[in-house]
Amino acid sequence: MEVQFFCAKTLEEALALLQQYREELLIVNGGTDAVLSITEKKVSPKAILQVSRLPGFHDITAVDGRIRIGGGATYNELLASPLLAGHRGLREAVSHLASPAIRALGTAAGNICTAAPAADAAAMLYALEAEVCLESAAGQRRVALRDFYVADRSYATVRRPDELLTAIEIPALKAGDGTGYCRLSRRKAQDIGKLLVGVYCSFTGSGISHISISLGAVNASLVHARALEETLVGKTAAEAVACARETYPVEAKLRESYFKAYKQDVICPAVSRAIAMAAATA
Ligand SMILES: Cc1cc2nc3c(=O)[nH]c(=O)nc-3n(C[C@H](O)[C@H](O)[C@H](O)COP(=O)(O)OP(=O)(O)OC[C@H]3O[C@@H](n4cnc5c(N)ncnc54)[C@H](O)[C@@H]3O)c2cc1C
Numbered sequence: 001m002e003v004q005f006f007c008a009k010t011l012e013e014a015l016a017l018l019q020q021y022r023e024e025l026l027i028v029n030g031g032t033d034a035v036l037s038i039t040e041k042k043v044s045p046k047a048i049l050q051v052s053r054l055p056g057f058h059d060i061t062a063v064d065g066r067i068r069i070g071g072g073a074t075y076n077e078l079l080a081s082p083l084l085a086g087h088r089g090l091r092e093a094v095s096h097l098a099s100p101a102i103r104a105l106g107t108a109a110g111n112i113c114t115a116a117p118a119a120d121a122a123a124m125l126y127a128l129e130a131e132v133c134l135e136s137a138a139g140q141r142r143v144a145l146r147d148f149y150v151a152d153r154s155y156a157t158v159r160r161p162d163e164l165l166t167a168i169e170i171p172a173l174k175a176g177d178g179t180g181y182c183r184l185s186r187r188k189a190q191d192i193g194k195l196l197v198g199v200y201c202s203f204t205g206s207g208i209s210h211i212s213i214s215l216g217a218v219n220a221s222l223v224h225a226r227a228l229e230e231t232l233v234g235k236t237a238a239e240a241v242a243c244a245r246e247t248y249p250v251e252a253k254l255r256e257s258y259f260k261a262y263k264q265d266v267i268c269p270a271v272s273r274a275i276a277m278a279a280a281t282a
Contacts (some may be wrong), residue, residue: 004047011135014051014164019137021047022161028052029072030105032098033114051105051164058093060084069168071133073216075103075121083172088281089179089198089274090170093124099190105120109165112145115155115221118192123216124181125168127198131235133161133167142169149221156221175234180277182270193217194259195266197274203282213271218252218263225249228271237279245272 197215
């Protein structure tokens with residue numbers, strides 16, 4: 001079968017192609033997941049659309065108290081952005097992801113759209129209460145990352161086949177805000193994480209006024225540790241670190257796997273460690 005290859009030069013061109021080919025088109029950004037899906041014959045698209053050269057697609061900008069990460073921004077671009085210099089959790093999630101070669105090409109948008117349960121950037125962006133901007137020829141919409149994934153299904157999102165993820169928005173951190181990330185894996189490089197924890201919290205006075213915790217690689221999709229968050233609000237940093245070490249996040253169902261017992265043992269210390277990092281950066 002002949003495959004059409006397009007390298008879109010404008011957003012309008014990209015959206016028109018998405019509208020024309022829909023499910024039969026594969027978007028390629030950095031290509032680190034998408035190209036593998038073709039070579040492993042998981043997909044057989046009629047058309048491939050390269051989007052990484054769209055104008056402004058790599059920009060990382062400050063907009064109305066938020067930070068807007070373009071849909072084509074690579075991990076290295078995230079790490080180089082002065083706007084993200086204080087985002088310790090995001091930097092931690094991205095700087096240990098895969099390998100230098102993957103970080104030069106791979107994007108946070110691609111990580112989100114692949115929707116793997118052990119997606120590092122997506123797990124931290126989930127904790128940061130990120131929103132994704134989706135554009136199609138029919139218009140734009142914004143979706144909270146927490147609602148972007150189909151619960152309990154890996155590799156499934158609510159993105160329509162004619163939509164392009166054009167940007168990710170996260171809060172700019174204020175005084176008293178901190179972020180942390182803990183990733184447990186067998187090796188430090190080139191290894192998918194066995195357990196991921198993202199934390200975003202705000203301190204007012206000495207107590208936690210708001211906290212958001214994400215867990216990756218525990219369920220089929222990323223998980224929001226809502227019950228634990230409720231337990232931690234009002235606690236000091238030291239109390240929260242101690243409490244998380246003893247309190248199992250009930251939303252982590254831990255599917256049957258070779259690593260289940262290990263994950264059960266380390267999940268509380270991992271959450272506690274991510275909270276300690278967030279508190280130290282607040
Ligand atoms: C050796 C290796 C090691 C890896 N290690 C890790 C790791 O440790 N942690 C981790 O989280 N990931 C890891 N990955 C996975 C991968 O690198 C990341 O998920 C990466 O962020 C994907 O981004 P990309 O730009 O390359 O996406 P692509 O491969 O271009 O696309 C991925 C998917 O998203 C869709 N897509 C991409 N951009 C958009 C958009 N703007 N709008 C709509 N749909 C879009 C594509 O159609 C495709 O389905 C690894 C991959 C490899 C090959």
